[in-house]
Amino acid sequence: FRRVGTSVRRPRGLNQLSGMGTLWSQERPPEEGQSTEQSRWWAMARRLIMAVLLLGLLLGSSVLLFYIFRSCGPRPCERPMCWHLLDHYLASGNTSVAPCTDFFSFSCGKAKGTSNSFQALAEENKSRLRRILETPGSWHLGSGEEKAFQFYNSCMDTSAIEAAGAGPLRQVIEELGGWPISGNWTSLDFNRTLRLLMSQYGHFPFFRAYLGPHPHPPHTPVIQIDQPEFDIPLKQEQEQKIYAQIVREYLTYLNQLGTLLGGDPDKVQEHAFLSISITSQLFQFLRPLGQQQAQGKLFQLITIDQLQEMAPAIDWLSCLQATFTPMSLSPSQTIVVHDLDYLKDMSQLVEKQLLSHRDFLQSHMIFGLVGTLSPALDSKFQEAHRSLNQKLWELTERPPVPAHPRWMKCVEDTGDFFEPTLAALFVREAFSPSTRSAAMDLFTAIKDALITRLRRVPWMDEETRKKAQDRVTQLQVKMGGPEWAMEPALARQKYSDVHLGPSFLQSFLSGIRSRQARIVHSSLQPFLHHRWQVSPWRVNAYYSITDHVVVFPAGLLQPPFFHPAYPRAVNFGAAGSIMARELLHIFDQLLLPGGCPACDTHALEGALLCLERHYAAFPLYGVTSFNSSHTVLENAADMGALAMALQAYNKMLLWHRGETTLPNLGLTPQQLFFRSYAQVMCSKLSTQDSQDTHSPPTLRVHGPLSNIPAFARHFHCPRGALLNPSERCQLW
Incomplete structure (x- = not known):
């Protein structure tokens, strides 16, 4: 019997099994009575749609993975630089x-x-500096910028430089006492001329003087006296034939300089030859760097007074004081000397020339100054210097000085003076x-x-x-x-x-x-x-x-x-x-x-x-x-x-x-x-x-x-x- 309000449940599986025959034997409703062919068509369509969806999913994943890996690997830089x-x-x-x-x-x-x-x-x-210097109106009026731009433009004004010719250089020579080869020469004191060359024109015909770090701590700047720089590519060991050809080419160059300045041709040649002779003798006084190092004489610390005793032809105190103003120098001032033996030999040569050929020393210093200033002169002086470099390159096989355009030299000078x-x-x-x-x-x-x-x-x-x-x-x-x-x-x-x-x-x-x-x-x-x-x-x-x-x-x-x-x-x-x-x-x-x-x-x-x-x-x-x-x-x-x-x-x-x-x-x-x-x-x-x-x-x-x-x-x-x-x- 059963209680009121309750029912007896059969197991679920039993109900399904017992009713199965009745379910499949009953007549289907009209909409379920489609043909077998139509059912097969719908099954194929479902499979095709699933395949398309699966393929799209695979393709999308592949593209996504491609971009992920592509972003991790190196990419081409597409920037203009x-x-x-x-x-x-x-x-x-x-x-x-x-x-x-x-x-x-x-x-x-x-x-x-x-x-x-x-x-x-x-x-x-240098091209970038040129663009800066040639940009109009990019400077402040009355400033150093404006002065730098004006200097550059003056350097580039070759018409004005050509029109001036050798006139400005002749004026410089007059300030130095004139030149014996031109017939207009006042025999000034040798050290006065040397002092002017060093302090006013940055030219050092017999030695170099500059400020460099002291060899010992704290390495504060100190005056250094070193060997001069020679324009002639002479060597300690050189074939006599090559040496004679170099001298000949340099003699031709000095003759050109003297002629451009209106000198008498015969006097020019005589003074040019003796100037080369002085240069050659100074060169023979040099000692190779390796020899100085072996002897432990790369530099020596001495006072100006001591140097005056060893090389008396030069008035060292007055020349150095004029060059390094406003430094206050005294005879007890310590300086650094490179190759003291050269300075002693150089002093003896100068003393000898002062006794017999003072005018040749004057010409030697003027020739050197003109060569130094040639980049600031008209094209005739520059062409003479370029021709000399070409000939010397052919004789010595040393790399020739490249012929740079005018603007490059003007940029360099402007940079030097307005750094x-x-x-x-x-x-x-x-x-x-x-x-x-x-x-x-x-x-x-x-x-x-x-x-x-x-x-x-x-x-x-x-x-x-x-x-x-x-x-x-x-x-x-x-x-x-x-x-x-x-x-x-x-x-x-x-x-x-x-x-x-x-x-x-x-x-x-x-x-x-x-x-x-x-x-x-x-x-x-x-x-x-x-x-x-x-x-x-x-x-x-x-x-x-x-x-x-x-x-x-x-x-x-x-x-x-x-x-x-x-x-x-x-x-x-x-x-x-x-x-x-x-x-x-x-x-x-x-x-x-x-x-x-x-x-x-x-x-x-x-x-x-x-x-x-x-x-x-x-x-x-x-x-x-x-x-x-x-x-x-x-x-x-x-x-x-x-x-x-x-x-x-x-x-x-x-x-x-x-x-x-x-x-x-x-x-x-x-x-x-x-x-x-x-x-x-x-x-x-x-x-x-x-x-x-x-x-x-x-x-x-x-x-x-x-x-x-x-x-x-x-x-x-x-x-x-x-x-x-x-x-x-x-x-x-």
């Missing part, structure tokens, strides 16, 4: 050459024009705060790589390693321009001591005096910061031992070496390797014999020997003479710098995504890094200068690259290829 850099690389490289056997030609094989990448950049910086103004203008235009920030980030990455790398230098002892790391940590870095160049107000200095006109020569001479006064005045001021040795538009980085400062001028951190918009591979490979090289020069002393007594000298000597053998394995393309003993320190810096820059670049890739590469160049970021390093070294192949401390450009590319296993890996170089040797060196 990258396209300009691409054009530069395509114009200089020769990609038909196998990179594993001749990467220098691969990168630089079609480079034309200037002799090297640094010179090309220097000329581009504070042009420095501020150049830094403001070429080195923005964002550029400086990016350059500082790059330097920090390179410096960190050096500190890390010092931990693994095998030949260093722990104490030396710790001191080396501290040196790097304490290093100061200066970028762009000196502190005063960052102040816009300094660009508008008055330059009240610069007097322009009425002739360009007078403006030029006024600029010489103003520059000298500025140098002396700066040396007298207490200076808390490093004194820059280069102008901001130059391309010379350097390390100052005295201040423990590394300097990178704005002119160096420019395309094609550096730009914030470039792929990071370019900046690390080019500018980064330059920065690393300067940092390694801090430790040059350690690599010299006895420079690191506590180090593992056996391991160090082995690394240096390995380095020497490594560089000796490469052929010297087009270089007829090369002394590897002079390049050891630079080779070590080149090799270590590339390794440091690559280490810093690889670390950057771990922490920063979104690397780019140059479009249409076909190089991965790592390959672009090595290409950018080589691009810095692009240079014409020529005879190696015996005094050059760098290896030929091919070795500066192949030596470091072949020592980096990553280069061979990224360019797929077979084992045993020139740039994938079986042995490598570890110095830094």
Whole structure:
């Protein structure tokens, strides 16, 4: 029986089974009675729709994954600066050459024009200065900017210079007492003429006098007396035939100068020959730098009074006081003398000439002054000087002085005489705060790589390693321009001591005096910061031992070496390797014999020997003479710098995504890094200068690259290829 209000439930499965027959036997409603063919059609349609949806889902996922992976990988840099850099690389490289056997030609094989990448950049910086100076109305009236622009325009006004002819120069000669060859000469006191030449015209016919750092701490500026600079390319050991031809060409040049100034031809030739004779004798008094170093006489500290006793022909106190006004000098003033023996011999020669041929000494000084001032004179004087350079090049095979356009010489002179103004203008235009920030980030990455790398230098002892790391940590870095160049107000200095006109020569001479006064005045001021040795538009980085400062001028951190918009591979490979090289020069002393007594000298000597053998394995393309003993320190810096820059670049890739590469160049970021390093070294192949401390450009590319296993890996170089040797060196 059952309770009221309750029901008995059967299991669910039983109900379904018992009712199954009745369900399928009942007649279907009219709408369910469609034909089997129609049902099959609907089933196929459903399957097709599902397939289309599934295919769309797969395609959409693939596209999404493609864009995800594409955003993670290197993208082509489409900015204008990258396209300009691409054009530069395509114009200089020769990609038909196998990179594993001749990467220098691969990168630089079609480079034309200037002799090297640094010179090309220097000329581009001068072009930028030219654009600044030729922009009308971009200066403040009555300021130093306006005076600088006026000087530049006066230099470019060749019509006025040609119209003036030799007149302004004749006026200068009259102020010096005249010239014996013209028949109008007042025999003035020799030292009075010399004093005027040094102080008013910046000409030093018998020696050089300049302000340089004291050889001992605190390295304050001190007067230095050095050998003179000769316009004739004489050598200590020279064939008699070549010597006679050089003298003949120089005699022709001096005859031209005398004729242009209206001198009697016979007298001109006589005085020109005796002037060359004086130059030749002075040259014979010189001692090679190596001989001075061997004798421990690179410099000597003596007083002016002592120098007066040893070389009495020169009134040293009056000449130096006039040159370095407003310094207050006395006979007890200490100065630095280079090659004291030369000064003694020079004094004896001058005394001898004063007794017998005082007029020849006058002519010798005038000839030298005219040669110095020739760039500020009309085209006849400039052509005579250009012709002399061409003839001397043919005789001595020394590189000829390139014939630059007029605007380039005018930019250089304006920069020399108005450096504070042009420095501020150049830094403001070429080195923005964002550029400086990016350059500082790059330097920090390179410096960190050096500190890390010092931990693994095998030949260093722990104490030396710790001191080396501290040196790097304490290093100061200066970028762009000196502190005063960052102040816009300094660009508008008055330059009240610069007097322009009425002739360009007078403006030029006024600029010489103003520059000298500025140098002396700066040396007298207490200076808390490093004194820059280069102008901001130059391309010379350097390390100052005295201040423990590394300097990178704005002119160096420019395309094609550096730009914030470039792929990071370019900046690390080019500018980064330059920065690393300067940092390694801090430790040059350690690599010299006895420079690191506590180090593992056996391991160090082995690394240096390995380095020497490594560089000796490469052929010297087009270089007829090369002394590897002079390049050891630079080779070590080149090799270590590339390794440091690559280490810093690889670390950057771990922490920063979104690397780019140059479009249409076909190089991965790592390959672009090595290409950018080589691009810095692009240079014409020529005879190696015996005094050059760098290896030929091919070795500066192949030596470091072949020592980096990553280069061979990224360019797929077979084992045993020139740039994938079986042995490598570890110095830094």
